[in-house]
Amino acid sequence: MAATELSFYDRISDALAKPEGQLAISAGAKAKYDNRARAMSEFPSMEITRDRARSIRAHTLSQLDKFLAEFADNVEALGGHIFWAKDAQECNQYINEIARAKDVQLVAKAKSMLTEEISLNQSLETSGIDVVETDLGEFIVQLSGDKPSHIIAPILHMTREDVGNVFNEKLNVPFSDDPATLNAIARTHMREIFLKADMGISGVNFGVSESGAICLVTNEGNGRLISTAPRIHVAVMGMERLVPTLGDLSIMLQLLARSATGQKLTAYSSILCGPRRKNEHDGPEELHIVILDNGRSEILGSALSEILYCIRCGACLNACPVFHSIGGHAYGSVYPGPVGSVLSPLLFGDPWNPLPHASSLCGACKEVCPVNIDLPGLLLESRSQQIAKGKSPLLMRLSQWIYAITSCNPILFGLALRSGQVVSRLLAHDGWFTTLPGPLQGWSVHRDFPALAKKSFRQLWDKPSQD
Amino acid sequence: MTKIKKSIVQLLVTCMVDAIRPQVGTAVKTILNNNGCEVGFPKQQTCCGQPAFNAGFLKQARAMARHTIDVFTNTSGPVVVPSGSCTDMIVHHYPELLKSDPVYSSKAKSLSKRTYEFTQFLVDKLGLTNVGAKYNGKATYHPCCHGLRNLNLVEQPSTLLDNVEDLEQVALPCAEECCGFGGLFSVRMSEISGAMLEKKLSNVEESGADVLIAGDVGCIIHMEGSLRRKGSNIQVKHIAEILNGCD
Numbered sequence: 001m002a003a004t005e006l007s008f009y010d011r012i013s014d015a016l017a018k019p020e021g022q023l024a025i026s027a028g029a030k031a032k033y034d035n036r037a038r039a040m041s042e043f044p045s046m047e048i049t050r051d052r053a054r055s056i057r058a059h060t061l062s063q064l065d066k067f068l069a070e071f072a073d074n075v076e077a078l079g080g081h082i083f084w085a086k087d088a089q090e091c092n093q094y095i096n097e098i099a100r101a102k103d104v105q106l107v108a109k110a111k112s113m114l115t116e117e118i119s120l121n122q123s124l125e126t127s128g129i130d131v132v133e134t135d136l137g138e139f140i141v142q143l144s145g146d147k148p149s150h151i152i153a154p155i156l157h158m159t160r161e162d163v164g165n166v167f168n169e170k171l172n173v174p175f176s177d178d179p180a181t182l183n184a185i186a187r188t189h190m191r192e193i194f195l196k197a198d199m200g201i202s203g204v205n206f207g208v209s210e211s212g213a214i215c216l217v218t219n220e221g222n223g224r225l226i227s228t229a230p231r232i233h234v235a236v237m238g239m240e241r242l243v244p245t246l247g248d249l250s251i252m253l254q255l256l257a258r259s260a261t262g263q264k265l266t267a268y269s270s271i272l273c274g275p276r277r278k279n280e281h282d283g284p285e286e287l288h289i290v291i292l293d294n295g296r297s298e299i300l301g302s303a304l305s306e307i308l309y310c311i312r313c314g315a316c317l318n319a320c321p322v323f324h325s326i327g328g329h330a331y332g333s334v335y336p337g338p339v340g341s342v343l344s345p346l347l348f349g350d351p352w353n354p355l356p357h358a359s360s361l362c363g364a365c366k367e368v369c370p371v372n373i374d375l376p377g378l379l380l381e382s383r384s385q386q387i388a389k390g391k392s393p394l395l396m397r398l399s400q401w402i403y404a405i406t407s408c409n410p411i412l413f414g415l416a417l418r419s420g421q422v423v424s425r426l427l428a429h430d431g432w433f434t435t436l437p438g439p440l441q442g443w444s445v446h447r448d449f450p451a452l453a454k455k456s457f458r459q460l461w462d463k464p465s466q467d
Numbered sequence: 468m469t470k471i472k473k474s475i476v477q478l479l480v481t482c483m484v485d486a487i488r489p490q491v492g493t494a495v496k497t498i499l500n501n502n503g504c505e506v507g508f509p510k511q512q513t514c515c516g517q518p519a520f521n522a523g524f525l526k527q528a529r530a531m532a533r534h535t536i537d538v539f540t541n542t543s544g545p546v547v548v549p550s551g552s553c554t555d556m557i558v559h560h561y562p563e564l565l566k567s568d569p570v571y572s573s574k575a576k577s578l579s580k581r582t583y584e585f586t587q588f589l590v591d592k593l594g595l596t597n598v599g600a601k602y603n604g605k606a607t608y609h610p611c612c613h614g615l616r617n618l619n620l621v622e623q624p625s626t627l628l629d630n631v632e633d634l635e636q637v638a639l640p641c642a643e644e645c646c647g648f649g650g651l652f653s654v655r656m657s658e659i660s661g662a663m664l665e666k667k668l669s670n671v672e673e674s675g676a677d678v679l680i681a682g683d684v685g686c687i688i689h690m691e692g693s694l695r696r697k698g699s700n701i702q703v704k705h706i707a708e709i710l711n712g713c714d
Binding site: 009012013016022321322324325326357358359360361362363364366367380382383384385386387388392396397400401403404406407408409410413417420432434439440441442443445446447448449450452453455456457458460461 | 486489530655661
């Protein structure tokens with residue numbers, strides 16, 4: 001993924017300058033958060049299931065090589081093709097080659113953040129192939145030339161009016177902001193795409209090692225259509241997205257739907273085993289599963305490997321007060337929110353280093369994670385790795401050392417307190433500072449800062465009468 | 468009055484209380500004294516190191532953790548802290564930070580085991596539900612994140628506040644949402660922090676309370692600093708100040 005021209009801080013300012021967009025995001029995320037909470041409260045074995053899910057993820061990743069090999073063997077035994085892609089380029093090239101060899105003109109896509117990660121659409125379009133997103137939200141994003149702002153709800157940042165305007169402008173239909181009317185317009189437009197497409201491209205929610213099956217979940221049925229109607233189905237899977245058995249899959253599906261949208265199960269959960277067999281009437285003639293690394297094997301075994309447990313439910317985004325405030329676009333990554341703040345610097349490099357700092361470490365994300373990823377812990381780990389590599393401003397390093405040296409020496413600490421008291425006496429008004437100097441300005445832009453107390457607690461302790 | 472044997476507790480007052488809001492420390496000391504505890508205050512204590520730890524400066528955080536451990540290792544009795552966040556640092560992060568330190572790993576664990584947040588100590592260790600406080604006001608309580616999520620401080624503050632005479636309590640909408648303080652986050656990501664703060668304060672206003680209670684001085688000065696700038700009459704108090712009955 002390429003870095004955008006604006007810095008993270010500029011994007012934050014931009015996002016905060018659009019109150020309507022922020023309201024839509026915050027209301028949408030809050031509704032999902034509440035739905036999740038309700039679904040979980042009606043799920044008596046939630047904590048046990050969550051522990052089980054976490055141990056399944058840990059177990060799978062601890063022997064990922066074994067499970068990947070088993071999965072690949074089983075896919076091939078079912079008649080599917082496996083391609084191991086090291087990075088975005090290899091993946092896109094492979095899919096382009098198939099498209100060229102099989103004379104593919106039109107691709108129908110199901111929603112996949114992984115294909116966003118590698119900019120697959122752009123790559124295919126450059127080769128002259130038409131690509132249509134068939135998930136309603138992604139379709140709207142594509143029509144409006146926008147980017148998804150949430151991993152589950154791509155148009156979280158848009159209002160009904162926005163969608164009406166996009167349809168009016170791009171599909172040449174009368175303006176409406178009625179969801180049923182808008183759905184009907186999209187359905188009519190999409191039906192033709194499903195029937196005409198030569199190739200369907202999807203992600204993979206989970207691959208099942210023991211059988212070589214892949215599981216796709218959607219709420220619109222488009223995943224099922226694009227994986228059965230076109231003659232070729234290409235599924236792009238992150239190398240970590242495996243479960244060992246179908247039993248494990250059932251645990252994951254129960255948590256995924258509840259965590260993402262508050263549903264007990266998504267409307268369509270398709271488990272696909274290989275391409276069309278003899279005597280079968282539907283299904284693709286060819287199935288290609290691309291297993292993509294793109295930086296994941298580097299994360300595996302590192303201090304941040306727990307981030308690979310993620311099943312992309314989006315619950316941490318919905319719970320995150322930072323995400324509520326700035327929305328997904330400000331992160332400048334396909335993966336926003338707490339999970340994105342850990343993942344993005346790992347997958348996309350240094351330009352995303354400020355993201356892990358955009359957290360108050362409140363822990364709301366960890367509370368809702370279906371596989372109990374210690375997201376605040378990973379954000380801290382990510383920060384400390386940056387510091388260990390010297391990736392922090394000199395002034396910050398210097399002030400941290402001064403602060404540490406002072407705090408390790410009670411005499412210096414006492415002196416610092418007294419100096420603070422003198423400064424407070426001279427410069428604070430009525431017990432408060434209204435502006436702070438230099439890098440501390442950030443504080444005083446939004447709030448006053450209290451003057452130091454005339455007598456610190458340690459001084460009062462010595463002479464309690466001065467209380 | 469029968470004389471009961473006083474048990475000794477150590478006060479880790481936190482640097483914020485020490486420098487900015489010493490009356491919180493005084494309130495904690497008074498309440499502990501009133502409930503049979505002799506309070507020690509090791510004067511070598513400084514800062515627990517959380518700001519360095521949260522910013523990723525682990526070397527500095529370790530140095531401060533070792534200093535704090537040294538200060539309290541030679542004292543006896545439970546360590547009481549009027550901050551959920553600093554308690555979380557000592558209880559959960561010290562042992563992790565120093566796990567490979569041959570000298571300090573066991574010391575960190577033993578300090579972790581005897582450290583308690585103030586309301587947690589009153590309710591869970593002293594078995595108190597009512598400290599005999601009186602406070603006339605309409606109050607709402609903001610549960611600070613680290614205390615809430617990492618120490619599960621839910622029952623303790625609510626039990627103690629429920630028993631404060633004359634204190635009317637009103638619900639805070641979206642109470643569990645972070646106020647946006649987050650230490651250095653409030654400076655480094657000040658725009659986001661400011662937006663979170665606005666949201667929190669509009670919920671506080673919606674609650675109709677005239678006093679906002681919280682358990683961490685960091686969050687308190689963050690919210691108070693904005694209320695003051697807006698010219699609001701809402702007061703912000705540390706829970707110890709309320710429990711000490713200072714109107």
